[in-house]
Amino acid sequence: xxxxxxxxxxxxxxxxxxxxxxxxxxxxxxxxxxxxxxxxxxxxxxxxxxxxxxxxxxxxxxxxxxxxxxxxxxxxxxxxxxxxxxxxxxxxxxxxxxxxxxxxxxxxxxxxxxxxxxxxxxxxxxxxxxxxxxxxxxxxxxxxxxxxxxxxxxxxxxxxxxxxxxxxxxxxxxxxxxxxxxxxxxxxxxxxxxxxxxxxxxxxxxxxxxxxxxxxxxxxxxxxxxxxxxxxxxxxxxxxxxxxxxxxxxxxxxxxxxxxxxxxxxxxxxxxxxxxxxxxxxxxxxxxxxxxxxxxxxxxxxxxxxxxxxxxxxxxxxxxxxxxx
Numbered sequence: 001x002x003x004x005x006x007x008x009x010x011x012x013x014x015x016x017x018x019x020x021x022x023x024x025x026x027x028x029x030x031x032x033x034x035x036x037x038x039x040x041x042x043x044x045x046x047x048x049x050x051x052x053x054x055x056x057x058x059x060x061x062x063x064x065x066x067x068x069x070x071x072x073x074x075x076x077x078x079x080x081x082x083x084x085x086x087x088x089x090x091x092x093x094x095x096x097x098x099x100x101x102x103x104x105x106x107x108x109x110x111x112x113x114x115x116x117x118x119x120x121x122x123x124x125x126x127x128x129x130x131x132x133x134x135x136x137x138x139x140x141x142x143x144x145x146x147x148x149x150x151x152x153x154x155x156x157x158x159x160x161x162x163x164x165x166x167x168x169x170x171x172x173x174x175x176x177x178x179x180x181x182x183x184x185x186x187x188x189x190x191x192x193x194x195x196x197x198x199x200x201x202x203x204x205x206x207x208x209x210x211x212x213x214x215x216x217x218x219x220x221x222x223x224x225x226x227x228x229x230x231x232x233x234x235x236x237x238x239x240x241x242x243x244x245x246x247x248x249x250x251x252x253x254x255x256x257x258x259x260x261x262x263x264x265x266x267x268x269x270x271x272x273x274x275x276x277x278x279x280x281x282x283x284x285x286x287x288x289x290x291x292x293x294x295x296x297x298x299x300x301x302x303x304x305x306x307x308x309x310x311x312x313x314x315x316x317x318x319x320x321x322x323x324x325x
Contacts, residue, residue: 033064037093041071041189044161045127045208049255050094053288056278071189074164075099080111087262092198096255098166101310106164107325109235118258119268120304122275127228127253129170131206134197135220142244149180157183159193159202161168163325167207169314170251172321177246194316209254209292221324227251234292256303272300
């Protein structure tokens, strides 16, 4: 059936009006900036990815996007603050595997529920973890690390951005696979954990590629293995953990944006579209590639499904590693 031209025009006008109305909906007050909460200190993978997206969202939405670093308790403090924010589209959380997938198994009185407290907005990226040691370390390979740890149980140390952080859980997964024991030294953020590794205060860390690649390139850290199924383009000579003798090992980090539960569906849809559009921009894609991150454009539902799958998966690692806050 052919629609009357006037009816077609009226429907088009209504659709345009609905789309335009989303932009004011992103502001609770005139001129109010959008707050993008990063629940860790500056310098880690979560922060790096948030800062890659922020200017693109700012340009697309016409609002100031302010990065707000709120570290503490494995990202739980910042996540809880985001969960309590008004569901008006003015507050987003750059969540990741730790805050949304692992923390429910670590913190018995967690102040938010990754499923009920948030509206999934967009899966942003998948990031391999890179196992690194100080460049002056005698340890040259993963096999060397395993041998040293078995020779001196509990005497070697590894750092992370905090209890329950992605680096912590990744290393715990590695310990289970290799049957080694190394002492965990938690820090208040990824950046200080890497600083002390460079200074020789700890023996290793196993964290997101964006945070360690600059130090690998500068020669201050040595990469032993990556957590992904296949080698990564930015470190083509570094084997995977599976290649190093531990078949089936995979423990990549994932990152994505969530909004407080109750955020209007049209606002979520607009934000999802702009994030996916930003991830497709050549400069953003190049920036993520340099950092060893893989863009993951998808729907809000796909990201929500990922979160739901990951919670039970990491519960087993938390239990086996006796990970506690």
